[in-house]
Amino acid sequence: GLVNRLFNDGFFCLKCSISPLPPPAGFSSYNGGGMNGTSTMMDFLEEPLPGVGTYEDFNTIDWVREKSRDRDRHREITNRSKESTWALLHSVSDAFSGWLLMLLVGLLAGSLAGLIDISAHWMTDLKEGVCLAGFWFNHEHCCWKSNTTFTDRDKCPEWKSWSQLILGHGEGAFAYILNYFMYVIWALMFSLLAVLLVKGFAPYACGSGIPEIKTILSGFIIRGYLGKWTLVIKTITLVLAVSSGLSLGKEGPLVHVACCCGNILCHLFTKYRKNEAKRREVLSAAAAAGVSVAFGAPIGGVLFSLEEVSYYFPLKTLWRSFFAALVAAFTLRSINPFGNSRLVLFYVEFHMPWHLLELVPFILLGIFGGLWGAFFIRSNIAWCRRRKTTRLGKYPVLEVLVVTAITAILAFPNEYTRMSTSELISELFNDCGILDSSKLCEYVNDFNSTKGDDLPDRAAGPGVYTAMWQLALALIMKVFITIFTFGMKVPSGLFIPSMAVGAIAGRLLGVAVEQLAFYHHDWAIFSGWCSPGADCITPGLYAMVGAAACLGGVTRMTVSLVVIMFELTGGLEYIVPLMAAAMTSKWVADAIGREGIYDAHIRLNGYPFLEAKEEFSHKTRAMDVMRPRKSDPALTVITQDTMTVEDVEAIVSSTTYSGYPVVVSRASQRLVGFVLRRDLIISIENARKKQDGIVSTSVICFTDYCPPLPPSSPSVLKLRSILDLSPFTVTDETPMEIVVDIFRKLGLRQCLVTHNGKLLGIITKKDVLKHIAQMANQDPESILFN
C-alpha cells in the first residue's frame, strides 16, 4: 500500500549524504543562469563557447579564475563608462547592485523568519488547543484579544484545550488522556507531513544545512541546494518540524533559508548570477542575516558568518554582511512576531553583578558543556554512520514517526518538555522578579526584606523543588533524544536543543549554589558577598552561561557565541562569565575530539572541504602527495604543437582527469600551461562541427604562432584561448604545509609540481584532502568529490 511504499522508498536514503544524482527535474536553480546566458551582458563577457568556463555539479570551483573573470567584467564596465552616459549609469548601477542585493536579502530573510516564527508559534499551540475567537490566533494572542478578566495570565475563556472543546471540561484523568492523545497525534501529523514534503519535493531541505553551506562557500557546487524549491519546502517543513515538538531548533535551518534567499536573489543581477565567487560573497552575507534573525543579534550574526561559515570573506563582504544582517533584524522586528517589540529571541535583564568566586561554577558549566558537546558529536556521528550504512537509512519516514512519537509521549507529562524549547530557555534565563508566577520562582516569601525590584535570596519553596526534579528529567530526555533527532530527514537545527541542555544544567546548578549560599551564608566562601537578605546569586545567569557552554561544546564557536549571548543581555558585565565558560568548553571538547559538529558532518559526507582553522603540521613534501606516484606511469601531458585532434581525443577518452598540463615537448617536459578537460572536449566538438577543415589528423596548436605545415596537411586547430597560461606551480621540495596554505588561501583546484624547471606531477584539491585525512589517521577514501 501507500504507507509501505513510502516507508520503503529508498530514492534518497540518507540525511545529507548527497548522492551525485541530480535532483528532480525542474528543481535545479543553482547555476542555471550561467548556462543559458543570453542576457544583455553577453557582449561584456568573453564567452566564446557556451559551457566553457562553467562547472559541473559536485565539483570544486576555481576561485582564481572566477575572481579574474569578475575583475575583467569590472574593468570592461569601468572602461566603457567613459564612453557614454548610458554606460556610466550602467557602471554606477553595477557598483550599487551589491548593496541593493543585500537590502533585498535582508528584507526577504527577515520576512521569512517572521512568517516562520508566527506559524510555528500558532501550530505549537494547536497541539494543546484552539482559540474560539479565531482559530488563527495562538494561545497568547487569543488571551490578549480577550475582554474578560481572568486570574492566570494564560488562562482565558477564549482559549479551549482539546478536552475542553470535545468534552466540555478540562478536569480529570480522561481529559488529561484526551489532551495527551491530541498532543501526540498533532505531533505525528506535523512530522509526517514534514518528512513527506522533504522526501517528495526537496531532498536537500533536510538537516540544518550549515555543513553543506560551509562546503558550498568553500567553493563546491551542489546544484539545487540553494534553489527555490529547497527554499519553499524548507520554510514549510521547518515550521512543521518545530511545531511537532521534536528536539530541534529553527536557528540553523534559518541560515539555510537565508542563503537560499541570497542565491535566488542573485539571479536578478548578472554580476552575481554568472560568477561563482561573487555569488559566494552574497551567500556569506546571507548567512549573517540568517543568524541575525535567528537570535536578533546582527553583530553576532556577522561574526558567526566570519568565524564559522565563510571561507572567502573580504572586508567589503564584512560591511555588506553587517548591512544585510541589520536590515533582516529590523524587518523581523517590524513584523514583531513575539509581540513584545523585542529584537532578540531571549531578552534578559540581570541586575546583580556577579562575584569573582562564581567563576568556579561557571567553569564547571564550561566543563559540562565541553563534555556534552564531545559526547553528542561522537554519538550523533556514530548514529548517522549507522543510519548510512545499515538498513535503518531505508526507512526515513518511519524513523521520523517513531522519534516523534517517543518524543511526544515522553514530553507531554513533563511541563518543561511540553512547552516549546524556546519558551523553556526563556523561562530558564529569566531572573525571578516580584510578579513572576512561574514554579521556578516559588520561593518562601519574606515580604519584610523585599526592597526595590530585586528580591533577596530566599529559601526555595516546594515549587522550586518540583521544578528541579522535572528539569532533571527533562535534561536526561533532551540529552538522549537530540542525538537521534539531528540528522533525520526533516529540517533540524542544533542551537536550541544544545542551549536547552545547557540552560537546564545551568539553572539546576544556579539554584543549588543559591540555596547553598542562603543556608550557609556563614561559610568563608560566601561570607564576603552573600550576607542574609542580599540578592547575590542569579540562577538565570547560570542558565545562560550553561547554554553558552553547551552550544560552544557542540559547535566550537567562540567569539560569535559570546557576542550573540552579549547581544541577548546587552550588558558587557556578563561577558566575562560567558567567555570563561565558552573557553573552558572549547578546550575540554577539543581535548576529546578536534571537530565541531558541522565539520564532523562534512567529513561524514565526504565533502571536499579544506578547513581553514586547523594548521597542517606534518613534515611531508609536495613530492609525497603528487600524482603520478613513483611506480605509476608518467604524467599524462599534451604537447603544445605536435599532437593531432585524434591524439588528444585518445588521451581524453582514456583518462578521467579534469585537466591536462601542456608542455613544450615530451622530452623537455617544460610547462606551458594547463587546459581543462571540459573546455577541451567542448572546443574540439565545436570545431569539428563548425570549423572547416578540422579533421582527426588536424594538429592542435596551443602556441601563439603555429609552426608552418606542409600545404597538403589539414588546417590547424588553434586552442590558445582555452589554455590557462598561468598555472600555479610548486617545486617537489615544497613542504605540504605551504601547499595546503596555498590551496586554502588562493582557492586552487590543482597545482603542478616541478623539479629543476621540469614538470613532474600534479596535486589536486582532492589529493590534498586525502593526504590530510591520511595524516590524521582517517580513511582517505572518505573524500568523495573533487
Add this chain to the structure above:
Amino acid sequence: GLVNRLFNDGFFCLKCSISPLPPPAGFSSYNGGGMNGTSTMMDFLEEPLPGVGTYEDFNTIDWVREKSRDRDRHREITNRSKESTWALLHSVSDAFSGWLLMLLVGLLAGSLAGLIDISAHWMTDLKEGVCLAGFWFNHEHCCWKSNTTFTDRDKCPEWKSWSQLILGHGEGAFAYILNYFMYVIWALMFSLLAVLLVKGFAPYACGSGIPEIKTILSGFIIRGYLGKWTLVIKTITLVLAVSSGLSLGKEGPLVHVACCCGNILCHLFTKYRKNEAKRREVLSAAAAAGVSVAFGAPIGGVLFSLEEVSYYFPLKTLWRSFFAALVAAFTLRSINPFGNSRLVLFYVEFHMPWHLLELVPFILLGIFGGLWGAFFIRSNIAWCRRRKTTRLGKYPVLEVLVVTAITAILAFPNEYTRMSTSELISELFNDCGILDSSKLCEYVNDFNSTKGDDLPDRAAGPGVYTAMWQLALALIMKVFITIFTFGMKVPSGLFIPSMAVGAIAGRLLGVAVEQLAFYHHDWAIFSGWCSPGADCITPGLYAMVGAAACLGGVTRMTVSLVVIMFELTGGLEYIVPLMAAAMTSKWVADAIGREGIYDAHIRLNGYPFLEAKEEFSHKTRAMDVMRPRKSDPALTVITQDTMTVEDVEAIVSSTTYSGYPVVVSRASQRLVGFVLRRDLIISIENARKKQDGIVSTSVICFTDYCPPLPPSSPSVLKLRSILDLSPFTVTDETPMEIVVDIFRKLGLRQCLVTHNGKLLGIITKKDVLKHIAQMANQDPESILFN
C-alpha cells in the same frame, strides 16, 4: 644658546619619515631577542649560524618562512612531548603561553590606559587651577572630597583657580587675564616638555603610530618602534600632549602604547620572541586591546584590529584578541579613572526612538563627514609634505610651541574649546535631562508639560543661542587647527578631534531641526510625529551621528566604527542612523579620494604596505613588472655547482639585490632554488673563518650530491642548507592582479618569473608596490623600502 640649539637641531627632522638611521644606541629592543639567541630553546630550533634567518632593519619579512619555522618548532615540541613528562609539560605550557601573554598584554594595556587617563585629567585641570585639599586631586575629585555645600556642581571652595590663588579672588578683568596667561603658560610648558622628550629619547613616539603599526603588521621591520623606550616616552608625552590642550586625542596613541606592551611582553616567551609572524599575531591582539581601552569597546576594538590595522589575522587571533581586549577593558574599569564605574568613554543613554524622516539630516551629516574627511586628509597630507620638503621640518620644537600657543590663545576665551575635547564630546552627546545645568540645556521652561524623565521639545533659551555661536566658532577653530596639529612631533591621535568636529556639527544641526520642529510642528513633514509637548528630536543623537560620520570620513572605518558607537550607547535602535551616516560619509569621501588618513600617511612615508582592501584592476602581466626589463642585462643568477667562492663574492659585491636565484646552469636557466644575500654573506664569511680548506677558488655547491672534483682542488663549500628549495614562481603571462593577490595573501617578499620552464626574472614586493603606484598615476619612487 640652548634654545637655539634645540630649535635648529635637525637630528630627526620629520614626523614619521623614519630615516633608516638606527635609533639611539640601547633603544633597539624590537628584534633583539632573535640575535643573541642563547636560550634553552636553542636545541629545538635549527639555527646553524647566528644571523641566518633574521632580518635587517627596514626590511620586509618573509611570512612563509616565518610560519614554516613556527610549524617546525611546534612539530618538534609535539614530538618530544611523548618522550618525557618534562617535555609534555613544556608542550602544554607552550600551548597556553599565548593565552598567558594575552592576559599580560590586557593587564598592562589597561593599567597604562588608566594611568594616562588619570594623569591627563589632573594635568588638564592644572592649567586652570589647583586643589587646596591636595595638589594631586583634579577638579572633580577635589570637589568630591569637599565637605562644604556649594551651589554649582564644580565650584567648591577647595578648588582655586590661579587667579584665586595668586590674587585671592577670581573676579574682574585682571583675574581673567591672569587665568588666561597661566592657561597658555602651562600649555606651552607641557608641549615643550613633550616635544623635547620625544626629540631627545624616542623619535618614534610621535604621531598616532597607527600607520607604522599597520606597516609593521603587514610584515615590515622597524627596530625600536615598539621598544621599551618608545613605550615609556610615549606614555609620558601622551599625557603632556593631551594636557597641553592641543587639538589631539589619546585614542590612536593608545593603540601604539598597547602594541609596545605586546611587543615587550613577547620577549618573555621564546615562541613569540623569535618569530616575526607569531609576534605579529600578538601585536594584532594588542591593537584590539588598545582600542578597547581607548573607548571601552572590546568588540569594537577587535573589529578595528581586524578591519583597519591587521594584515594576517587567523581566527585563532580573533578569539585571543577578544580575550586581550576584554581583560584590558576590565582592568581599566577596575582602575575606574572616570570615577563613574563606566567602561565606556562617552556613556550616553537615549530614550526616544528616532523617526524615519530623520534619516535625511543623518545623511546630511554623513555628507558633511565625508567632505570634511576628504578635505582634512588632503590638507593634512599637503602640510606634512611641505614640512617634509621645506625648511619648516627643521624646527619641530618651534612648530609645536607655535601651534600650542595659537591653540591655547584661541581656546581659552571660548568655553567649549577651553574644556578638554573628550569633555566637550561628552557634553554634546548628552541628552538634556531635567537636572542638567549646562548652557546647552537652557531651554525655556514649561513645567506644566513636564512628565517623567523625558523633557518635551521646548523653545531654546538664550543660553542655547549663545552656545550655538560658541560651538560654531569652536567648529571653525577645530577644523583648521587639527590640520596643523596632526603630524607634529608629539603623540597625537585623530579620533577625538574628528569626533569633536562631527559632534559640534551634529549638535548644531540637531538643535536647528529641534527648533524647526518646535516652531513648525504643523508642517507636513513634522505633523506625524512632532506634536507639541512631545519629545521628538534628540540633539545628542545628532551629535553622535555627526561624530561617527566625521570619524568615518577621516579613517574610512566601517563596521568597527558602527560597533564602537553601538557599544557607547548600547542600543541596537541607533545602529541604523549610525550606519546610514557612516555609509554616506565613506561613499562621499571615497569619491573624492580613495585613501584614508592612515593609508595616506603610509604612502607619504614610502612604507612598503600592500593594501588588502583595494583590488588591483589593471590588465598588466608579470612580464611587465619583472626585473630585468627587456633592455636590461640578464638576471643575475648563481649556478648550482660550478661557481667558486670568488665568483659568488664578486656577484654579491657588484649587486645590491637581497637574494639570488640558483639555476642548474646558465644555459638552461632551469630554476633550483633561491638564496638570500644576507644568508650567503654570513655563510661564506663563517666558512672562510672556521672551515678548513675553504679558499677563494673553492667551488660552492647547492646540490645534494656534489660533483667529484680532481684531488688537487680545494674542498667544496656545501650551502644546500641555506637554499630555499621552494621559491614561488609564476609564469610571465600571469596577470598582475593574481600576482598581487599572491603577494598579499601569502606574504611573499619576492617571486620568480618563468617562461616555458625557464627562469626569466624576478618580482619583489617593492616592484609590485612601485607598479601599483605607477598604475595609480603616483610617483613610483615614493616607495622607499624593500
